[in-house]
Amino acid sequence: MSHAHIAAHIDRHAYTNALAKKSPTTKICYAFSALFLSVLSPTPIVPLIVFTVSGILILRFAKIPTHFYLHALYYLTIVTAVSSLIIALFFGYGQPLAELVTPWFTWTIYRNGASTAIYTFARVEGATSAVYFLVLTTSMTNIFITLRKVRIPKILVEMSLLIYRYIFVFIEISAKMQTAQVLRAGTSGWIRRIRSTALLAGNLFIRTLDQGERTFTAMNARGYDGNIRVLEDLPKPRITALAAIAVFDALLVIAALLTMNFGVV
Amino acid sequence: MLFRLENLSHRYSDGTLALNDVSLSFAKGERIALLGTNGSGKTTLLNHLNGILKPTSGKIFYEDKPLQYNAKSLLELRKRVGFVFQDPNDQLFAPTVKQDVAFGPLNLGQPVEEVKKIVDEALRTVGMAEFAEKPPHFLSFGQKKRVALAGVLAMQPEVIIMDEPTSNLDPRATSDILHLLLKLNKEKEITLLLATHDVDMVPLFANKLYILGKGKLVSDGSPKELFSDTETIRNVNLRSPRITHLFEVLKKENNLPIDDQLPLTIGEARKEILRLIKTEM
Numbered sequence: 001m002s003h004a005h006i007a008a009h010i011d012r013h014a015y016t017n018a019l020a021k022k023s024p025t026t027k028i029c030y031a032f033s034a035l036f037l038s039v040l041s042p043t044p045i046v047p048l049i050v051f052t053v054s055g056i057l058i059l060r061f062a063k064i065p066t067h068f069y070l071h072a073l074y075y076l077t078i079v080t081a082v083s084s085l086i087i088a089l090f091f092g093y094g095q096p097l098a099e100l101v102t103p104w105f106t107w108t109i110y111r112n113g114a115s116t117a118i119y120t121f122a123r124v125e126g127a128t129s130a131v132y133f134l135v136l137t138t139s140m141t142n143i144f145i146t147l148r149k150v151r152i153p154k155i156l157v158e159m160s161l162l163i164y165r166y167i168f169v170f171i172e173i174s175a176k177m178q179t180a181q182v183l184r185a186g187t188s189g190w191i192r193r194i195r196s197t198a199l200l201a202g203n204l205f206i207r208t209l210d211q212g213e214r215t216f217t218a219m220n221a222r223g224y225d226g227n228i229r230v231l232e233d234l235p236k237p238r239i240t241a242l243a244a245i246a247v248f249d250a251l252l253v254i255a256a257l258l259t260m261n262f263g264v265v
Numbered sequence: 266m267l268f269r270l271e272n273l274s275h276r277y278s279d280g281t282l283a284l285n286d287v288s289l290s291f292a293k294g295e296r297i298a299l300l301g302t303n304g305s306g307k308t309t310l311l312n313h314l315n316g317i318l319k320p321t322s323g324k325i326f327y328e329d330k331p332l333q334y335n336a337k338s339l340l341e342l343r344k345r346v347g348f349v350f351q352d353p354n355d356q357l358f359a360p361t362v363k364q365d366v367a368f369g370p371l372n373l374g375q376p377v378e379e380v381k382k383i384v385d386e387a388l389r390t391v392g393m394a395e396f397a398e399k400p401p402h403f404l405s406f407g408q409k410k411r412v413a414l415a416g417v418l419a420m421q422p423e424v425i426i427m428d429e430p431t432s433n434l435d436p437r438a439t440s441d442i443l444h445l446l447l448k449l450n451k452e453k454e455i456t457l458l459l460a461t462h463d464v465d466m467v468p469l470f471a472n473k474l475y476i477l478g479k480g481k482l483v484s485d486g487s488p489k490e491l492f493s494d495t496e497t498i499r500n501v502n503l504r505s506p507r508i509t510h511l512f513e514v515l516k517k518e519n520n521l522p523i524d525d526q527l528p529l530t531i532g533e534a535r536k537e538i539l540r541l542i543k544t545e546m
Contacts, residue, residue, distance in 0.1 A: 015399060141360035141400070161360055168402035169354050214355040221315055221348040222416065223340050223372035230359070231367045231380060 006072060008171070014139045017062040023237040024142035026245070030057075031134035033249045038126035043259040044119050046252050047126025053248070054129035062137045072132060073125075080124045088117035140164045145232055158228045166211065174204055266290045266329065267424065267456055268314065273323035275309055283309040285480040286323070291458070291473060293423070296450055298467045298488075299460040301477035302502045307460035308351075310477065311426050314458070315346040344373055347417035351428040353409035354401075362388070362404075362412050363397040369420040380419075387419040388412075391445060407438035414445070424456040425449070431463050443470055465506045468492070468529035476501060489526050508534045 014020070019027070034054065038047040058064050092113020100107040134143075144164075148157050177200050181187060186196040216224075269290040276282050283306045291297050301307045312318040313325060316332060316339045325332045327342060347369075350356045359365035366387055370380045388394045391411040401409055410430070417425060430446070431439040443466065449455045461467065467474060468488045476484045476491060478501035484491055492498065492505050495513060505513065509527045512534065516523040521541065528534040 011400070012403070015403075139360070139398075139400070141364060144360065162358060164360055165358050165401065168400075172402075211355070214350075214352075215358050217317055218348075218350050218356040219358060219368075221317060221343060221350075222369040222420065223343050224368075225336065225340070225372060228359075229368065229371035230364050231371070231377065231384070233377075233381065 008168075009068065010072065010135055011140070011168075013062075013064055013068070013136050017064055017137050019057075019062040019137040020139065021235060022137075023235045023241070024138045024146045025234075025237040026241045027134055027138045028143070028146055029237075029242060030245050030248075031130045033245060034130035034133075034252075035127050037249060037252045037256070038130060039123055041123070041252070041256045043256055044122035045259045046256050047122040049252060049255065050126040051122075051129045054126075054133045058129070058133055058136055062133075064136050069132070069136075072136075073128070076128055077125065080121055084117040084121040087120055088114045091116060142234060145230055145234055148230070149232070154227075161228065162215070166208075166215075169211070170204060170208065173207060174200060177203065267293045267295075267327070269326040269329070270310075270313075271324045271326070273310075273313065273320050273325065275306075275313065275318060276321045283480050284313075284320075287477075287480075287482045288323075289475055289482060289485065291456070293456055294450070294454050295456055295473055296447075296471050297456075297458045297473045297475065298471035299458065299475050299477060300462065300464065300467060300503060301460070302462055305477045305501070306480040307477055308428055309480075311348070311428055311458070311460055314424075314426055315343050315348050317348070340373070344420055345422055346424045346426065347420055347422035349410075349413050349417050349425065349427040349430065351432060353406070353413040356413045356416060357401040357409060359401075361398055361400050362393065362415075365401065365412065366416045366419045369416055373420060383419050383421070384415075387415040390418060390449075391415045392441075407434050407441075410434065410438070410442065411445075414442075418449070422455065424458065426458045426460075428460050429462075430459055431461065431466055439466070446470065462503065464492075464504055465508075468506055476503070478502075488529055492529055493525065493527055506530070512537065 034050045038050045041047060055069075058069055059066055088109060089107075090113075092110030095111040096108045097111045097114050098109045100109070140160075144157055144161050147160075148154070181196045181200065185192075187193045271288050273284055273287045274282065275284040285306075287306075287310065299307050299310065309318065313320055316334060319334060327346070332338070332342065357365050359368055363384055366384045367380050370383050371377075375383065384397075385394065388397055391414050393408060393411050393415060396404065396408065396412070401412065404412065414425075414427075425446075427446075430442055434442065446457055446459075447470065450457050457470075459470065471488055474486060474488050474491050475482060476497070483501050484494070484497050492509050495505055498505055504510065505527070506529050508531060509529050512523050512527045515521045516527070522544070523541070524537060528537045
């Protein structure tokens with residue numbers, strides 16, 4: 001699966017998963033609080049709990065296929081694991097944890113380097129799972145409408161709304177252009193491939209300007225006056241769900257406080 | 266007259282004279298086809314009818330009042346004259362089908378509860394109700410076209426203008442759209458104006474035909490009259506419907522006693538063949 005493919009699949013799940021009809025406010029509250037607590041937590045326990053809970057919500061409640069979720073996590077986990085390994089190997093000072101002795105040199109892994117690596121890995125995984133929960137269960141439309149409600153500047157929301165719609169149009173257009181290039185041997189050889197990609201990018205840019213013009217005309221034809229109005233008929237958040245999230249967040253804070261002084265390694 | 270165009274000309278800023286002294290008019294409830302090749306000025310003409318373009322010279326009247334180009338009059342005009350664009354991707358900008366269809370009526374200031382009802386009905390009319398919550402990129406081209414039409418229907422217009430309504434559609438989708446338009450014309454008395462170069466579709470749909478060539482109005486009349494005048498049709502690089510062409514050849518080359526008014530549709534051809542067989546016997 002290419003990245004564009006994963007994005008398209010995520011988008012499709014967002015509209016069709018078992019939690020799609022639930023209040024976006026609730027889902028946003030869970031995702032953002034879990035994200036912030038994961039990142040701010042001084043111990044890896046909190047992100048690990050978030051990772052587990054998000055995983056259960058995504059797989060059991062939203063019924064996202066397990067192989068897809070694992071696939072979506074896969075690249076990021078590898079990148080994070082490599083970065084964490086580098087942190088463990090090259091950073092840190094003070095108390096050594098382990099020493100690798102070779103005839104030529106001695107490599108020291110420090111205690112605080114190793115624990116930073118574990119924190120980093122846990123934080124990234126926890127934060128990612130919280131964000132995945134949001135994007136896999138909540139359609140962009142519902143996120144936009146909720147953002148409008150909480151007074152995020154209109155211009156930002158309206159821009160994102162148009163960008164979201166036309167990303168998919170331009171994915172299609174660029175794929176077609178690329179096929180056309182391949183068919184006329186535009187990607188044979190490294191230099192030519194770079195040239196073709198540059199041409200494609202330039203062309204795509206011109207197409208976006210053109211598309212903007214035409215969309216604007218079409219919007220005018222339906223009475224656009226500078227405001228994009230949307231129907232705001234979202235499911236209301238249930239108080240019990242919001243309360244459950246508050247309790248969960250409180251437990252995370254308590255867990256963080258309790259485990260703050262335990263060293264990991 | 267619902268629409269009246271008097272000596273309309275339009276010159277684009279690059280100097281191209283896209284419309285040259287076009288005068289035409291049509292009444293409420295008519296089904297008009299504007300026929301012409303690519304680049305004949307069809308789209309430019311359509312773009313004048315709901316105020317997207319302003320004429321360089323000449324006048325446009327809607328219900329005998331000249332068009333005004335201030336925001337308020339334009340909104341009023343656009344409520345009454347709906348425009349379905351050729352490429353539905355130009356028109357569908359909202360993240361879901363429902364939001365897109367709601368855009369027009371919300372702009373007209375309709376109350377939210379009313380808009381929901383209107384959106385529902387418009388989507389049901391075009392047969393897309395089950396896709397209401399879907400984003401446009403989940404839909405096929407034909408489905409997008411129908412949603413674009415629903416977006417215009419939701420504004421409850423008196424006139425619907427469609428630019429190439431059947432281009433890029435498969436035969437089934439073409440026939441669906443045509444039947445839908447005919448139904449709207451019949452049941453809601455919506456005046457229809459279609460720009461097209463699909464000559465086989467025109468006789469099935471239109472009661473009035475305008476032929477445009479190089480920005481000029483070449484000819485107008487009923488499809489029967491115009492398609493019998495094969496000379497004019499060919500001069501503007503169009504052709505007769507296939508079935509008409511067949512009868513023209515049979516008449517000219519094989520001297521069959523075919524009526525001067527050549528059949529334009531399968532139904533008419535069938536009648537003519539049956540008549541010929543009867544006279545033979």
